[in-house]
Amino acid sequence: MAAQAATTAATARGSSGNSAATTSIDPSTIPRDPVPTGPIPLKASQEAQVKELYHARVRQKCADEIREFATCASNRTFTATFACRAQRLAMNSCMVGYATQEELDRAREEWWATRSLRKAERDAKERRRVEQEKFHREWWGLDENGLRKVEGKGKGPRGREE
Numbered sequence: 001m002a003a004q005a006a007t008t009a010a011t012a013r014g015s016s017g018n019s020a021a022t023t024s025i026d027p028s029t030i031p032r033d034p035v036p037t038g039p040i041p042l043k044a045s046q047e048a049q050v051k052e053l054y055h056a057r058v059r060q061k062c063a064d065e066i067r068e069f070a071t072c073a074s075n076r077t078f079t080a081t082f083a084c085r086a087q088r089l090a091m092n093s094c095m096v097g098y099a100t101q102e103e104l105d106r107a108r109e110e111w112w113a114t115r116s117l118r119k120a121e122r123d124a125k126e127r128r129r130v131e132q133e134k135f136h137r138e139w140w141g142l143d144e145n146g147l148r149k150v151e152g153k154g155k156g157p158r159g160r161e162e
Helices: 002-014 018-022 044-061 063-073 085-098 101-113 115-140
Strands: none
Touching (some): 044 063, 044 101, 063 085, 101 115
């Protein structure tokens, strides 16, 4: 439980912008998409992204309480439940207080609004992958099938003289 609380605290501290720090796309240059007015069903993976955003927002709002519980629970095993009861109750009540349907709706609206940004990030990642694959093929002298290019006509399929 202490390890889980420490992981939760680390997630709360790092969830504010780790993904933005690794990409070179400026979010301010990409326009925000309008949020659809009617209910549009999402795929399971999209719902999971919304839930992840929702939980990150709740953890961010309760970061102090999570940090206090994680500090109390560090270097403890099952006794953390009893020794850190006040911090645990404060953390749980904070999270329950912010984990509302309205917060989930706000997370869903944010997910819809940042669709263009995620698409631009995926496109940039795919471009980097293609460039790296091209460099790899040139470096190792491979053709499109991943086989070494054979120079000269006298060599067989295994690169030996025939």
